[in-house]
Amino acid sequence: MSSKKAKKDDSIDFTIDGQKVQAREGWTILETARANHIDIPTLCYHPALHPWGSCRLCVVEIRQDGRTNVTASCLAKPAAGMEVLTRSERVENVRRWVLEMLLAECPASQEIRDLAARHGVTATRFAITDPAEECLKCGRCVAVCNEVVGVRALTFGSRGVKKKLETPYRVPNNMCIGCGCCVSVCPTGALQKRLDTVRGDISRRTGASFAH
Amino acid sequence: MKKIMSAAELQDLSQTLLAASDPDQPVARVCLGPGCLALGAEKVSQAFRSALKKSNANFKVQPLIKTTGCHGLCSQGTLVNLSPGNFMYVRVKPEDVPEIVETTLVGGKVVERLLYSENGTRYRTAADIPFYRAQQKVILKNVGTIDPLDIKDAIMAGAYQSMAKALLEMSPDEVIHTVEVSGLRGRGGGGFPTAYKWRRAAENAQEKPGPVFLIANGEEGDPGAFMDRAIMEGDPHAVIEGMIIGGYAMGAHQGFLYVRHEYPIAIQHLSVAVQQAYALGLLGKNILGSGFDFDIQLNRGAGAYVCGEETAIIASLEGRVGEPVVRPPYPVELGLWGRPTVINNVETWANVPHIIRLGAESYAKLGVPHSTGTKIFSLVGKVRNSGLVEVPMGISLGALVEEIGGGVPGQAHFKAVQTGGPSGGIVPYELKDVTAEAAEKKTLSVDFDSMARTGSIMGGGGMIVMDNHDCVVDLARYFLRFLEEESCGKCLPCRLGLKGMLGFLDHFAKGEGTPEDIDALESLGQALVDGSLCGLGKSAPNAVLTSIRYFRDEYLAHIVDHKCPAGVCKDLISFSIDPETCDGCGLCAENCPEECITGKKKKLFTINPAACIRCGVCRDVCPVNAVHVA
Numbered sequence: 093m094s095s096k097k098a099k100k101d102d103s104i105d106f107t108i109d110g111q112k113v114q115a116r117e118g119w120t121i122l123e124t125a126r127a128n129h130i131d132i133p134t135l136c137y138h139p140a141l142h143p144w145g146s147c148r149l150c151v152v153e154i155r156q157d158g159r160t161n162v163t164a165s166c167l168a169k170p171a172a173g174m175e176v177l178t179r180s181e182r183v184e185n186v187r188r189w190v191l192e193m194l195l196a197e198c199p200a201s202q203e204i205r206d207l208a209a210r211h212g213v214t215a216t217r218f219a220i221t222d223p224a225e226e227c228l229k230c231g232r233c234v235a236v237c238n239e240v241v242g243v244r245a246l247t248f249g250s251r252g253v254k255k256k257l258e259t260p261y262r263v264p265n266n267m268c269i270g271c272g273c274c275v276s277v278c279p280t281g282a283l284q285k286r287l288d289t290v291r292g293d294i295s296r297r298t299g300a301s302f303a304h
Numbered sequence: 305m306k307k308i309m310s311a312a313e314l315q316d317l318s319q320t321l322l323a324a325s326d327p328d329q330p331v332a333r334v335c336l337g338p339g340c341l342a343l344g345a346e347k348v349s350q351a352f353r354s355a356l357k358k359s360n361a362n363f364k365v366q367p368l369i370k371t372t373g374c375h376g377l378c379s380q381g382t383l384v385n386l387s388p389g390n391f392m393y394v395r396v397k398p399e400d401v402p403e404i405v406e407t408t409l410v411g412g413k414v415v416e417r418l419l420y421s422e423n424g425t426r427y428r429t430a431a432d433i434p435f436y437r438a439q440q441k442v443i444l445k446n447v448g449t450i451d452p453l454d455i456k457d458a459i460m461a462g463a464y465q466s467m468a469k470a471l472l473e474m475s476p477d478e479v480i481h482t483v484e485v486s487g488l489r490g491r492g493g494g495g496f497p498t499a500y501k502w503r504r505a506a507e508n509a510q511e512k513p514g515p516v517f518l519i520a521n522g523e524e525g526d527p528g529a530f531m532d533r534a535i536m537e538g539d540p541h542a543v544i545e546g547m548i549i550g551g552y553a554m555g556a557h558q559g560f561l562y563v564r565h566e567y568p569i570a571i572q573h574l575s576v577a578v579q580q581a582y583a584l585g586l587l588g589k590n591i592l593g594s595g596f597d598f599d600i601q602l603n604r605g606a607g608a609y610v611c612g613e614e615t616a617i618i619a620s621l622e623g624r625v626g627e628p629v630v631r632p633p634y635p636v637e638l639g640l641w642g643r644p645t646v647i648n649n650v651e652t653w654a655n656v657p658h659i660i661r662l663g664a665e666s667y668a669k670l671g672v673p674h675s676t677g678t679k680i681f682s683l684v685g686k687v688r689n690s691g692l693v694e695v696p697m698g699i700s701l702g703a704l705v706e707e708i709g710g711g712v713p714g715q716a717h718f719k720a721v722q723t724g725g726p727s728g729g730i731v732p733y734e735l736k737d738v739t740a741e742a743a744e745k746k747t748l749s750v751d752f753d754s755m756a757r758t759g760s761i762m763g764g765g766g767m768i769v770m771d772n773h774d775c776v777v778d779l780a781r782y783f784l785r786f787l788e789e790e791s792c793g794k795c796l797p798c799r800l801g802l803k804g805m806l807g808f809l810d811h812f813a814k815g816e817g818t819p820e821d822i823d824a825l826e827s828l829g830q831a832l833v834d835g836s837l838c839g840l841g842k843s844a845p846n847a848v849l850t851s852i853r854y855f856r857d858e859y860l861a862h863i864v865d866h867k868c869p870a871g872v873c874k875d876l877i878s879f880s881i882d883p884e885t886c887d888g889c890g891l892c893a894e895n896c897p898e899e900c901i902t903g904k905k906k907k908l909f910t911i912n913p914a915a916c917i918r919c920g921v922c923r924d925v926c927p928v929n930a931v932h933v934a
Contacts, residue, residue: 145630146795148835162834167630186797186835189828193800217824218804229793248625248793251608253803255793 307585337374373538447538492649526725546653628838671697675751724763729850798841
């Protein structure tokens with residue numbers, strides 16, 4: 093940000109942790125933070141996908157016009173004069189608890205353990221249901237298959253605590269073109285181990301998905 | 305039936321129908337509300353019809369048997385209202401019907417034994433009963449008096465007159481302005497100013513020309529709440545009329561009624577009402593010759609509590625999985641199929657015709673400033689008179705619970721109220737409002753802002769009254785379990801946090817844990833409030849957080865003393881038989897499912913604590929109250 097003259101009309105001035113930053117039109121708070129090398133942890137966010145807002149690790153505290161609000165920075169758009177705090181007590185409280193939940197949700201994932209340790213969380217008070225689980229149901233694989241690949245071979249099944257990653261009708265499906273996008277976007281590597289529960293017999297692909 | 309093409313024709317129809325009806329005609333209005341239906345109201349109405357057929361009485365005018373929506377005093381069902389005389393009969397059974405027909409419909413006299421009695425006084429008409437006396441029926445005016453399946457009955461009661469006035473005499477902007485001045489706030493729980501939503505949607509539609517959609521939120525999933533159900537079942541035309549007026553104000557031509565699948569009667573009544581309104585030309589093209597078109601489509605929910613959240617409703621209507629998405633953008637900007645959409649609660653829509661009818665200023669005089677109008681509550685729990693009540697906003701909690709509710713049954717005393725369903729809080733009954741002006745009142749003022757200051761919410765209108773035999777830990781646990789089940793599972797804090805919170809409470813209910821765990825639970829609750837994606841997760845910890853705030857001692861009693869003061873949490877209580885009072889009847893031993901009570905007739909009985917499952921059957925059956933809980 094060399095001078096005020098260089099500032100385009102559509103850019104937005106605000107602060108993150110007291111540092112003056114400038115967002116281009118359409119940028120989210122997270123994108124602005126990344127452009128300014130300010131670290132905000134994320135798991136479900138991926139630059140190639142529409143933000144989904146499920147992991148809630150990227151929450152920040154926003155102060156504006158005397159009001160404060162904690163919200164997901166991957167979805168929130170900045171406004172001029174906004175004060176964004178990435179390490180306030182309220183934010184850290186959410187983050188610490190989410191990381192504790194993640195340690196119980198996917199205890200087998202080294203990535204999650206490392207991320208939690210970086211934020212000082214090494215143990216969890218939540219009950220561990222499956223010690224071998226790595227999937228955190230962030231939704232990246234579902235989104236990439238739907239938005240980027242366009243075949244919708246993956247979906248979420250059930251609801252609430254029973255929610256899990258499934259294929260339509262819970263059988264390996266021939267829609268899957270075996271591109272591996274889901275595996276490459278998975279933040280914990282969980283999908284690599286279950287790719288064969290998704291991918292059907294490629295030689296039997298028919299219909300619309302065959303066109304791929 | 306011929307279509308109505310102008311306001312004059314609507315007026316004519318109403319007048320003709322009124323002229324044709326005989327004011328002397330005896331009418332029996334049988335309540336077919338959910339409470340009465342469960343108590344056999346269907347059989348009562350059939351009994352009336354067959355008793356009339358059998359009766360050889362010489363009627364001047366054949367009596368009319370009308371089945372209506374909820375009369376309100378659900379704990380006393382089946383309720384029957386008879387005119388002339390306006391007698392209100394309670395706890396009517398099919399076998400009482402021949403006597404009612406002979407004595408009241410034929411003879412015009414009252415059947416004393418069927419009247420409602422309280423403290424030795426018998427009350428003849430509903431208006432005399434204390435339960436109804438303190439109420440103010442505006443929205444429920446026609447619920448319980450009209451036949452919801454007959455549009456003619458509704459028109460006689462004045463339905464669609466407000467719509468005629470709005471469509472033919474007012475400009476769309478005047479309608480929005482009227483709603484604005486009336487001060488109407490969303491009745492679904494949030495209390496958001498309705499006119500603000502309407503105006504934003506209308507403005508957004510002007511910026512990006514195209515359709516605007518309206519949705520009536522009838523996904524009333526809170527346990528113990530039946531306000532919207534009563535409106536949809538008892539006066540479906542009020543909702544339809546409100547939506548047409550709203551549609552005219554915002555330039556919308558399509559409305560959706562989103563009603564939960566578990567309300568089959570509401571769905572039936574609404575679909576009949578919509579059909580009849582179409583047949584009369586009150587829906588469809590060129591309504592009343594005004595040139596305004598409006599269509600309504602009925603959609604059923606599929607049993608997900610989270611589909612009461614507005615973005616989840618939109619997802620569900622679009623055919624996607626009913627999961628919320630982040631707001632902003634709000635539905636008034638980007639709603640159904642990307643178009644500005646206004647979602648109001650059923651009760652909010654039903655308020656609209658009354659605002660037009662009464663005028664904004666008169667409506668605003670109801671209630672208190674910033675919370676105008678009346679609010680419908682479903683008053684349940686430990687009160688003598690549970691049921692559906694409508695009161696002006698700002699009524700004191702004491703008046704609502706004691707005057708209308710009739711106090712707590714038995715020897716117990718009031719402890720707390722839980723408002724706003726699972727997302728609401730538990731506040732002590734004695735709580736005074738924090739503002740000085742409100743604190744002068746006997747108890748808390750029931751309005752949006754006062755309720756919010758206590759940490760609870762006004763919510764949709766569920767009000768559960770608790771006495772000293774109810775445990776706050778247990779109730780908070782019940783609501784958490786409900787929400788854990790109903791969480792969509794999209795965001796981590798809600799999906800796993802609720803499970804974690806429930807884990808803490810499960811420990812507490814067993815007397816496990818440390819006082820530090822209470823602080824940890826509070827901090828986890830705050831993480832859910834701040835971190836969750838939608839309103840369900842953000843408000844889910846309310847019951848836990850408010851109960852810790854006001855009843856920390858009760859939590860500590862569980863953890864430190866390993867006692868449940870209310871005698872509810874099974875792991876912390878034991879049943880014993882008082883040797884002084886036991887008369888040796890043996891009923892407890894006969895009924896004990898575990899057969900762990902032993903003794904000889906006429907001698908003392910004892911409970912084997914090792915085998916006892918603390919179900920409480922012995923306490924319930926003991927005729928001399930010799931079974932104690934500690």
